[in-house]
Amino acid sequence: MKRLFYFIAILFTVIISSCSSASKIHDHSLSRNRNVCKKLNGKVLIYVIFVNTKAGPKWNDTTIRSTLDLYRDAANWTEQQAKKNNIKLTIQIKSPIPNNPVESDFPVKNFSSMPLFEKNILKKLNEWTNGVVKKIGGNMSDKKENDSLPSVINPKDAERLVARLRNQYNTESVALFFATNHTSDNEIGITLNTIDNDNIECVINSYKSSSIIAYELLSLFGAEKLFYSKYGHSKKYAEFAAKEFPDDLMIDPFRDLNGANVSQFTKYLIGWSDEIDKQYFRLFKY
Numbered sequence: 432m433k434r435l436f437y438f439i440a441i442l443f444t445v446i447i448s449s450c451s452s453a454s455k456i457h458d459h460s461l462s463r464n465r466n467v468c469k470k471l472n473g474k475v476l477i478y479v480i481f482v483n484t485k486a487g488p489k490w491n492d493t494t495i496r497s498t499l500d501l502y503r504d505a506a507n508w509t510e511q512q513a514k515k516n517n518i519k520l521t522i523q524i525k526s527p528i529p530n531n532p533v534e535s536d537f538p539v540k541n542f543s544s545m546p547l548f549e550k551n552i553l554k555k556l557n558e559w560t561n562g563v564v565k566k567i568g569g570n571m572s573d574k575k576e577n578d579s580l581p582s583v584i585n586p587k588d589a590e591r592l593v594a595r596l597r598n599q600y601n602t603e604s605v606a607l608f609f610a611t612n613h614t615s616d617n618e619i620g621i622t623l624n625t626i627d628n629d630n631i632e633c634v635i636n637s638y639k640s641s642s643i644i645a646y647e648l649l650s651l652f653g654a655e656k657l658f659y660s661k662y663g664h665s666k667k668y669a670e671f672a673a674k675e676f677p678d679d680l681m682i683d684p685f686r687d688l689n690g691a692n693v694s695q696f697t698k699y700l701i702g703w704s705d706e707i708d709k710q711y712f713r714l715f716k717y
Contacts, residue, residue: 463653463699463701463702466625466628466631466632467604467605467631467632468604468605468606468632468652468653469603469652469702470701470702471520471649472518472519472520472702472703473519473520473603473604474601474604475520475604475605475606476522476523476596476602476606477506477522477523477524477525477606477608477648478525478526478606478607479498479502479524479608479610480533480563480564480567480607481526481533481610482532482533482535482563482609482612483532483534484536484611485537486611486612486614486617486637487612487614487617487637488612495530495532498610498639499524501639501641502641502644503524504641505641505642505644505645505688506522506524506648508645508688508691509645509649510522512693516693516703516704518703523600523602527567532612533563535559535562537559537611537613538556538558538559539552539555553623556621557589557624557630560609561588561589563609564588564591564592565588567592589607589631589633604652606633606634606651606652607631607632608633608635608644609633609634610636611636611637619635619638620635620636620643620647620684621634621635621636622634622647632651634647634651640685641688642680642685642687642691643684643685645684645688646681647684649693649701652701653700653701654681654697654700655714656681657669657672657679657696657714658673658681658683668713668714672696672714675696676696676697678690678691678692678694679691679692679693679694679696679697680692680697681697695708695711696711
């Protein structure tokens with residue numbers, strides 16, 4: 432049931448944030464080389480902000496450490512996949528210091544009934560992430576001389592935070608994750624703003640799963656889901672993708688990472704190859 436909820440109610444929502452109506456053709460090739468996370472190579476920073484909401488028990492040192500271990504597992508798998516494809520990739524994982532979770536109740540209570548392509552919902556989610564960043568900004572008072580936004584002393588939104596982190600960790604690619612404390616019967620995994628440049632792309636995640644974290648990381652860099660969705664990809668689309676790329680993580684984010692890989696299609700979207708067979712063009716749109 433949890434897997435079904437994730438597939439139907441979550442991942443088919445705000446990842447297509449630039450679209451305004453269900454009747455529109457969605458072209459996911461537009462997410463390639465776009466926003467903050469362009470190509471998945473070189474130095475990449477995963478920045479995890481832990482958030483206490485009213486949806487579950489509060490984070491503590493033990494749960495934070497165990498969750499960061501899952502992020503490390505996801506990063507290790509991604510680095511291994513890059514190495515197999517002769518791509519240089521080094522992933523750092525950092526959190527705000529001191530690592531005190533932010534208190535911020537989640538703005539959407541029931542994702543199972545959330546309408547697709549709803550701009551109001553997307554607006555609420557972006558306001559929420561910016562509000563969380565503003566709360567941690569006060570602890571980031573040491574100004575960096577080469578900050579690309581010179582006035583950034585204590586970041587007040589996601590854009591300013593990413594600008595600061597780029598200079599602090601000497602990287603162009605910042606994968607921003609908001610780790611919430613939702614319980615297992617109400618877990619969420621949302622990838623925001625991957626197709627537009629109006630807001631910083633990021634992930635809101637409560638799943639304690641290295642495979643889902645790796646899936647979301649690939650999504651930030653342009654990878655596209657390849658499974659059936661009631662509100663998105665058709666069964667014909669999903670069947671074709673599964674036949675062509677049976678082991679691609681984007682087919683099933685719940686699969687064991689040890690048996691997953693990155694297919695030709697996903698390699699193209701995340702910048703690991705510059706060409707793709709024409710027969711896969713059909714997977715760009717639905």
